[in-house]
Every structure is written in structure tokens, then in C-alpha cells.
Amino acid sequence: MASAGAGLEGVVATTSKICFIDGDQGVLSYFGYNIHTLAENATFEEVIYLLWNGKLPNREQLSDLTKSLVAERELPGEVTEFLRSVPKDAAPMDVLRTAVSILGLYDPLARDNSIEANVKKAAKLMARVATIVTSFDRLRKDQPVLPGDPNLGYAANFLYTLCGKKPDEIMERVFDVALILHADHELNASTFAARVTAATLSDIYSAVTSAIGALKGPLHGGANEDVIRLLLSTRSPDDAVQSVKHKLENKQKIAGFGHRVYRVLDPRAIHLKKMSEELGKRTGHSELFEKSARVEQTVSELKNLNANVDFYSASTYYSLGIPIDLFTAIFAVSRMSGWTAHVLEQYRNNRLIRPRADYTGAPDGQRWTPVENRS
Ligand SMILES: CC(C)(COP(=O)(O)OP(=O)(O)OC[C@H]1O[C@@H](n2cnc3c(N)ncnc32)[C@H](O)[C@@H]1OP(=O)(O)O)[C@@H](O)C(=O)NCCC(=O)NCCS
Numbered sequence: 001m002a003s004a005g006a007g008l009e010g011v012v013a014t015t016s017k018i019c020f021i022d023g024d025q026g027v028l029s030y031f032g033y034n035i036h037t038l039a040e041n042a043t044f045e046e047v048i049y050l051l052w053n054g055k056l057p058n059r060e061q062l063s064d065l066t067k068s069l070v071a072e073r074e075l076p077g078e079v080t081e082f083l084r085s086v087p088k089d090a091a092p093m094d095v096l097r098t099a100v101s102i103l104g105l106y107d108p109l110a111r112d113n114s115i116e117a118n119v120k121k122a123a124k125l126m127a128r129v130a131t132i133v134t135s136f137d138r139l140r141k142d143q144p145v146l147p148g149d150p151n152l153g154y155a156a157n158f159l160y161t162l163c164g165k166k167p168d169e170i171m172e173r174v175f176d177v178a179l180i181l182h183a184d185h186e187l188n189a190s191t192f193a194a195r196v197t198a199a200t201l202s203d204i205y206s207a208v209t210s211a212i213g214a215l216k217g218p219l220h221g222g223a224n225e226d227v228i229r230l231l232l233s234t235r236s237p238d239d240a241v242q243s244v245k246h247k248l249e250n251k252q253k254i255a256g257f258g259h260r261v262y263r264v265l266d267p268r269a270i271h272l273k274k275m276s277e278e279l280g281k282r283t284g285h286s287e288l289f290e291k292s293a294r295v296e297q298t299v300s301e302l303k304n305l306n307a308n309v310d311f312y313s314a315s316t317y318y319s320l321g322i323p324i325d326l327f328t329a330i331f332a333v334s335r336m337s338g339w340t341a342h343v344l345e346q347y348r349n350n351r352l353i354r355p356r357a358d359y360t361g362a363p364d365g366q367r368w369t370p371v372e373n374r375s
Contacts, residue, residue, distance in 0.1 A: 003358040009260065013353070014195065018051060018341050019186040023261035028268065030184055031055070039271045044154050044179040044334070045069065048126060051184055051341035052119070065123075070150045072127035073157075076106035079128075080135060080145065088140040092133065092329040093216035097209055099132045100125070104205030113201060118347060121204050122340035129336045130154065133329045134161040155179055158333070163321060170282065171320060174275050178316060181268040182309065182331050184338030186261075190214040190221070194339045198346040199353040211339045212332055218255065221331040226255035227314035228324050231291050240291040241298050248302055256311030257299045265306045272312035279319040288315045 004011045020029045028035040030047065031054050038047060049057040049065050057065060075083075079102050086095050104110045107124065109117045135145045138161075146161045155176035159167040167175070185191070194211035198204070215221040234240040244254055259266060273292075280289035292315050296307050310331075317327050 001356060001358070004355075007260070013187060013192070016186070016342070016345060017054060018345060019184045019338070021186050021261055023259070024263050026262060026264040026267050028185070035181065035267050036271075038180050039177050042180055044176050044183070044337075047180050047183050048154075048337045051337050052122060052344065066153070068123045069127045069154060070148075070157075072124045073131050073148050075128055075131050075135065076103070078106055079103060079132070083132065083136045084139050086136070090140075091216075092136060092326050093212065093222070093332070095136050096129070096132055096329050096332055097212040097216070099136070100129065100212060101205060101209040103128060103132075104203060104209075107205070110203055110205060113203060113347070115344070115347060118204050118344055122344060125204070125208060125340055126336050129333050130158045131161070133326060133333055134158060137162055137323060137326060138164075159320070162326075170279075174279055174316065175320060177271060177275065178313060178330075179334040181271055182313070182334035184335070184341065185309075188220065189217075190335065191339055191342050195342050195346045196353045198343040199350055201347075201350065204340065204343050207343045208336065208339050211335070215332055215335065216328055221310070221328045221335070223255040223308075223310040224314045224317070224327040224331065225324055227311055228318050228327065230255060231288055231295070231315065232324075234291060237287070237290045237294040241294050244295050244298050245302070248299075254295070254299050254303075254305075256307055256314065257303070257305040259306070259308045262306065262308070266308045268309040269307045269312055272309065272316055273307070276312040276315040276319065279316060283319045283321075285315065285319045288318060 018031065020032070021027065030038065031050055033042075033050065033056075042050075045062060045066050046056060048069075049061060053061075079099055082099060082102055083095065086098075103125070107121065109121055131148070138145050143164070146164060148157050148161050149166070152160055152166070153172075153176070156167055156172040159165075159171060159175055187195075190211040193214040194207040197207040197210040218226055230243065231240060234243050247254060276292060277286075277289045280286045292312060296311065299305050299307075313331075314327065317330060318324070322330065
């Protein structure tokens, strides 16, 4: 039996039509649409449609999707009650993971694993994941949950129901682009987790619950929170550089750098860097961008590592006024579109995912020792 390298590096585990990455050239596309094309032209709703259907929507299809995402925003009362009941200092990713799992209990379609039912459940998940994050944040601050505005698109409604204020056009577009950039990324750890769960023919709620659990780790989506904490813990760009040098001398990793697949700059980081700079100027957080740019330069010089998607998304979200501990949850809100697309693709052409392990333990045939004789 051939053995895969540590962390399954370089292993091709499935076929998929959804997302293409060329890590040597820095190319990322969803169904053949380059990420730069999408970041410059698409709305997040168009990208959701693309990921689920493999093509861009016409006007009517887009309008239908937008309406269904608005119609499904409201949470079952039991889920809101759960959000009200959790400790106010609970980690948002833990709350999100559990709340998404609870959603399945109150969906009459939960046990229907037909493609039609799963398409409907994907829309519910997509709409409600945002409501869970914004509602939890408001409830923990003793603020009333806002019902959302049916005239606002996905990105604008998220910011409105989070902050209680409608975003201006620039804030809305920045957030929309951030959602587009995080929407899918081939067989990353959380998407793989979702596909493994779906491949047992378990339900879509279980699959995305697995994914959220995988995303929260600091080697995956959790990195964006670590990035901002590092930046905010330093007094100046020079201090940020010193702090990073110190970490590297002590063989510590710098959050927001390195990637399993990209050997050149992550194409998503290009847009996030630009947005971080522009938004920083508008919102008075330019120093955060300056620190980020100096840290990027230092890590590049000392370790030859590039910034990944999490590095500049940190300062971008901070400048949007988003609470730090929601950063990873926002990644989950966007990635819900990719997870559900992959789960639907898995169901359409399923085979159980069950690899083998290269056993390195004691040989078979160990002698049994009664408990009283064991040392
Ligand atoms: C993303 C990541 C998990 C990829 O991991 P990987 O492919 O398993 O790569 P490794 O952890 O084996 O790293 C390979 C080498 O680069 C170094 N390296 C990788 N990322 C690094 C980072 N962020 N800071 C400093 N060194 C890093 C490792 O220490 C290792 O060096 P060594 O060979 O001298 O021991 C890794 O780069 C990382 O931990 N990054 C920080 C967390 C992060 O930003 N995650 C979000 C990813 S989008």
C-alpha cells in the first residue's frame, strides 16, 4: 500500500468541478471564473449561485436566489433561545458550530437526503448562518436582535444586523468582495471534513457542522483572529517588525503567512491588501495597514513566506468595525457557500471516503496480562 506524506500533502483525494487552484502560478477560479474577475465584477449572491449551479445566474435566477436568501433569514425561535442562553463570553465559533447543528433539529427536511431537499437546505444554511453570527453578537451585548432589511443584499444586511447601522456603498462593497474571496478554496481542511461526513450519506447539517469545527483551528480560519491580535499588541510598525523577528527567532509561526498549496502570493491577498489600505485611510486605521505591510516585508525577507488570505482580511474586518472574535465566524459565513456546493457535488456522485493508515504501532500478537500483574 502506498503511503501518503504527512498531512496528505500533494494527495489528490477527489475530482471536483467547483474550484481550481494553481499554487505555483497563484491562480484561483470558481467554475473557470478567475477570482480577480469575480472580485472586480460579481456580487456574493452571484458567486453563491455560481458555486451551486456551475454557471452565472441570469437576472431572473439571481432575483429568485436573492429572494430565497432573504426569505430564509429568520431563525427558528428555539435557535434564538439557544443563542440567548449561551454564556456571553462563549467563543463565537463554538456557538456557531452548535447553533448550525441545532438548526437541523428544527428543519422538517433534515432527514430528506434528496438533491431537491439538499438544495433547499443549502439556501436555508446560507441565509441563517449570517443571522446566527449577528444575533449572537447582539444578544451577548444585551442589544435587541434586528430582523434584517429585505431590501439589503447579503453583505449589507450582515453589516446592518451586526452594527445596527446601514453601511455606506464602500463598506458594503468591501465586505461583499471579502465574502467572494473566502467563498471556496478547493479541498481545504474544512471542506474536506464536510465531504467526508457527506460521503457517509449523513445529512448536510452534520456535514457543515464538521466543517465549522475544522475551520476554527488556528492553522485554518482561526488565523485571522491571531493576526489582528498580533498587530494590536504592538505600538508601532517598528515594534510590529521586532515582535515578528522575535517570534521567528523562537521558531514560532506568524499567523497569516504560509500556505500548503500556494508557492507564490495568494491571489486573494492582493485584493484584501488593497482594501485594507483604502479602508484604513477612510476609517483612521492606516497604522494598522502600515504595520501589516512592514510585517509582510519582514516575513518575506526572513522566511520567504507570502501572506495568505487571513493576513489582510484581519485589518480589513477591523476597519469595518467587526468585533475581533467574529473574524473566523465571518470566514464561516462566506465559506458556507463553498461547503454546501461541495456537499451537493459529493451527494451527486458519492462514494464513501475511507482511506487507510500506515500502522506504526506494536505488532499483532501481544500477550495478555491480567490487570493485577500489570506494572
Ligand atoms: C498554512 C500552514 C498551516 C501550512 O502548513 P504546512 O503546509 O504544513 O507547512 P509547514 O507548517 O510544514 O511549514 C513548512 C515550513 O515553513 C515554516 N512556516 C510555515 N508557515 C509559517 C509561518 N506562518 N510562520 C513561520 N514559519 C512558517 C515552517 O516552520 C516550516 O519550516 P521548517 O521546514 O524549517 O520546519 C502554515 O503555513 C501555517 O501554520 N501558517 C500560519 C497559520 C495560517 O496563517 N493559517 C491560515 C492558512 S490560509
